[in-house]
Amino acid sequence: MSGRVPVGRRNLFSERRRGLLGIAGTAAALLLVLAIDAIFDGAMRQITRYIDTQPVQVFVAQSGVRNLHMASSSVPLERISDVANVDGVRAVDPILFAQEGLDASVGGRRLAYLFGYVPGRPGGPVEMETGVQPDAGEIVLDAATADSLGVGVADTVDALGRPWRISGLAENLSNIANGIAFVRLKDFQRARGVSGTTSYLLVTTDREAGRVAAAIERETGLAATTREGFSASEHELVSDMSGEVLRIVSGAAWLVGFTVVALTLYAATRSRLRDIGVMTALGAGRTALWRIVLTQAGWTVGLAGASAGALTFALGSALAASSSSLSFVLEPRAVARTTAISAAVAAAASIAPLIKVSRLDPASVFRR
Amino acid sequence: MDADGIRAEGLQKVFGEGEIQVHAVRGIDLAVVPGEVVLIMGPSGSGKTTLLSMLGAMLRPTSGRIQVDGVDLASLAEKRLPAFRAKRFGFVFQDFNLLSALSVRENVELALNLAGVTGRAARERAEGLLRDLGLGERLGFPPHKLSGGEKQRVAIARALANDPAVILADEPTANLDSKIGHEIARLLRRIATEEGRSVVIVSHDARLKDVADRVLWLEDGEFRSISDMATDPVCGMAVERQRTPHVVHDGATWYSCSPECRQEFARDPMRFIAIMSTA
C-alpha cells in the first residue's frame, strides 16, 4: 500500500473470475480446517458442560474411574459416610448415571445421559428454561433433547423401561452424541433395581479442592478428582480418541489449500509475465517484483481465510440457533493457529513465482 | 538534466563462444546530446535490439563504455541498474506495453512509484502529464479501451514521468496509421527540443526522418556510412540508394526495397508519385 499503485492486487483481480476461483478453492480448504477445529472445540465445550456447571468441588467415583462418558462407576451407598468423615468435606451427594435411550412416541429416539439426583441438592439441572424440577415419576430434559424428540413440558417419554412425564426443560447441555435428562434418585433406583449403589458422589467443600480430593482417595480408596480435573479428564478422553485422526485430516486439508494457493499464484503470475517483464524494463527492482507476488498471495489467502472464518461463524450461529446438538465453536486459539499456518502456506506457495519473476530478463521486453 | 545525454564508445556484444559465436554489435560509437533526436535504421538482425538493450542498461556489453548523464554504467552494480533505469530512462515500445490490469493513470503512476515517488505526488504528476498529452478524459480508462495513438501517448507520458535524461523508442510508430504516426513523431521531436532530452529512436519508418537530427544506418552490428537514404514510393520503407533496385522516371530516380515493389511502381508510377508528394 503506502500510496503505490497496487499492481499485485490488480493482477490478481484483472481476470476476476479466475481470482475468485482461486480464493474460493483456498477458502474451501480453510473451511475444512476451521470446521474440524470448530466441531472438536464445540464437542469439548459441550461434553463438560454438566460437570463445569455443578456447584461442587470434587467428584468421587469407583477406584480408577475419572470420567463420566464411556465410563462405568459403581459406589456402594454405605461409602457415603466414609467420604463424609474425611476432613474438609462439607456435603456428599450421590448421583446415579447411565446412558439411556429416550423414546418419544412422536419424535423417535435419542440417546441421553440420564442422571438420578436428589432435587434441591447438587447433581441436577443448574438452570431451568421452563417448568420445574422433577417430582416422582417426572423427568427433566435439556432443551436440545426435547427439541430433537419433538416434545415439551407435560409430554411423555420412555426411559429405563417406563414412561415419564416431562416436568421442565433445562438449559442446553447436550453434546453431539447424547442428550441429557434428569430424574429423582429414588425413581432411578427403583426403575433400575439398584438400591445399594450409586454411580458418583458429588462433594462440596470450603477447603482447597485438591487437598480434599487427595485426602478422600487416601482414606477411602475411591477415585476422587477435583471438578476441574474431572473436566480435563473428559477433554483428554475426546482428544485421545480423535486427536490423531483429526490432525491427519486437517493436515490433508492444509495440503489441498497449499496446492490451490500455489496454483492461483502460478496462474496469476504466468498470465502477467509480460507485464512484469515490462516493469523490470521500466526499472522495477527485485523488491518491487517480490512485493507483487507476495501481495497476490496475501490477498488470496487473506480473503479466503476471512470467507472461511465468516462461513464457519455463520454456520456455528445457525446451528446454535437451531438447538441442534452439533455445535461449532471458533476458539481464538484455533483461529490464530489457522492464520499463522495460512501465512506460512502463502509464503511457501510464493516461492516458485518469486523465483520466476526474479529471473526475468528486462531485455525480453524488446522481443517481438 | 546534465549536459551529457548518452554516450557510447567502442560498444561490442558477443553472444556464445567458439564456432557459434555471434557478434551482434561491433565497435559502436554513439553520442546523443540533450535536445537531439537520433534515428537508427537498419534491416532485421542488424543488432538494433541488442544496441537498444545495452543503451537502456538492460544488457551488459562485452566491451566498451556507456555513459548516461555522466555516469558510467559499468560502474554500477547489477542490482543498482533497475533504479537507475527508472530515473534516467524513458522507454517507448512498439507494442505500447501498457499494463492491462491498470488504468491509464495508474500506468503512469507506476513508473513514478518505481523511482520512489508515491501517493498524491505521484498521482498529480501522472495526471498532469496525461492532460498535457490530451488524455485528461481517459485517466480511469483501462488500456484496451484506447485507440493505438492514445495508447502510445500514455506510453510517452509514462516515459516522461521521472523526468529522464534519455528517451529510448523502439519502433514507436509501427502499429499506428499514417496520421497518428506523424503526431507521435512530432511529439518525440518536441520532447527533445523543448525539454532538452536525448531521444534515440530505432525504426524502419522513414517518416521519422523528418523529425530526426541525424539518421544512422546499422547493419551487421556496425554503423555504415549513410549515403543518402531514399524512400520506397510503394511501401514507404527507407532504403539505401546504393544497393537497391531503382527506376528512373521523368528524370528522377526512384528507389525500391525489392524487385516486387519496383515492378509495382513501374506499372503506374504517377499514382505513387502523387501519393508520395501528399504524404
Next chain:
Amino acid sequence: MRGDVPLARKNLLADPRRLVVSILGVGLAVALMLLVEGLWQGTLSRITEYEDNVRAQLFVAERGTRTFVSDASAVPAVTVEQVRRAPGVDAASPIAARQLIVDQQGMKIPVMLVGAEIDGLGGPWELTEGRAPENDDEVVIDDGFAGAYGYAVGDAIELLGEHLRVVGLTPDSRAFGTGGMVFVSLATAARLLGSGSPSFVLVRTEDPDGVATAIRSRTGLEVLTADRMAQGDRALYDDTLGSVIRFMLAIAFAAGTLIVALSVYSSVVDRLREYEIVKALGASRRRLFRVVVSQTGSLAVLGAALGLALFVAAKAALALWLTEYHVELPGSAMVASAGAVGAMALLAALLPARRIGRLDPASVYGGEQP
C-alpha cells in the same frame, strides 16, 4: 472425433507445470475424500464386531434398548431361566456388557467390557493367541491394543482398580480410537461393575422370530436379533458423527471441483484469443464445450488416479503407525467416489465453457488482445 487436432490435450499439455500442480491439488482433494470415507466405513464395520461374530441370534435386553455399544441395558437375574425354558431355545447365556475407560501410558482408551459365563455364549469367538478366561482373575484383550501398549499373554493389566492376568488375545477390532473388546468371566464383570444384573441374555435358536415372540410375551423385555442390534449401532453413529463426516466430504468435494475449475479456467483465459479464432473459423458451441469438458474430465481423472494412489499409501501408512484407526473402502464407496469425480469434471467445466461461449468471433479482426 478421430483425426481431429486434439485441442484439449494440447491445451492441457501446453503448460506442464500448471498441469502437475493441478493434478496434485485434485489428487489431494480426492485422497482426502477417500480417507474420510474410508475411516468412516472402517469405523462402522468395526463397531458391530460383537453382534456380527457372536454365535447367538437373539439379544434379550431391557425395554427400550436399541444399541449394543451405548445402551446400558440391565435385565433381572431370573430372565436367564425364563429364557432357557422358552420353546425353541437351543442355548441361552447371560452377559454383562459395558463401556469403560482404561488408562494406558497417559492416554484414555475406551474399551468394551464383556463378561460371559465360562463355556456359555458371548465370550471371545476367535483367538489369535492363548485361551478364553476360565477363572475369575483372567482377561482376554484385543491383540491390536496389546501390541500398541505392550501387553502379552501372561502379563497383568489393571481394570477399574483390579489386576487381571491376560490369558488370550482376540483379533484387532479397534475402531476410531477405541481399544477393542475385553473379555472376562461373568463373575469378574459383576465385581468390576458393582452390579449382579446381566446386561443381556444371548439366545441361540433355529427359529429367531418365533422364539423372540415367545420370550417377549414371557418376560416383557426387548428381544432383538443380532442384525437389528448391529443396525442400531450403525444408526447411532450415523445420527451423531454421520453429519460431521458428510459435511467434511462435501467440503473436500467442493475444494476438488474448484481446483479443476480454476486450472481449466485459467488455461482457457490464457488462450482466449485462440478460442476466438477457432470460433471464427466455424467451431460450434457444442464442439467448444466438448473441448472444455475433455480438459476438465482429463484433469479430474488424472487427479482421481493420483488421489487413489495417495489414499492407498495413506491406508498402508495408517496400518503401520496408527493401527487403532481402521480404514476400509467398500466397492460401493469407490463407485460413489468415481461418480463424484465425474460430477467434479462437469461442474468445473461450466465456468470456462461460459467464458468461451461469450466470445465474439468478430473481434478476431481487431488486432488487439481481448
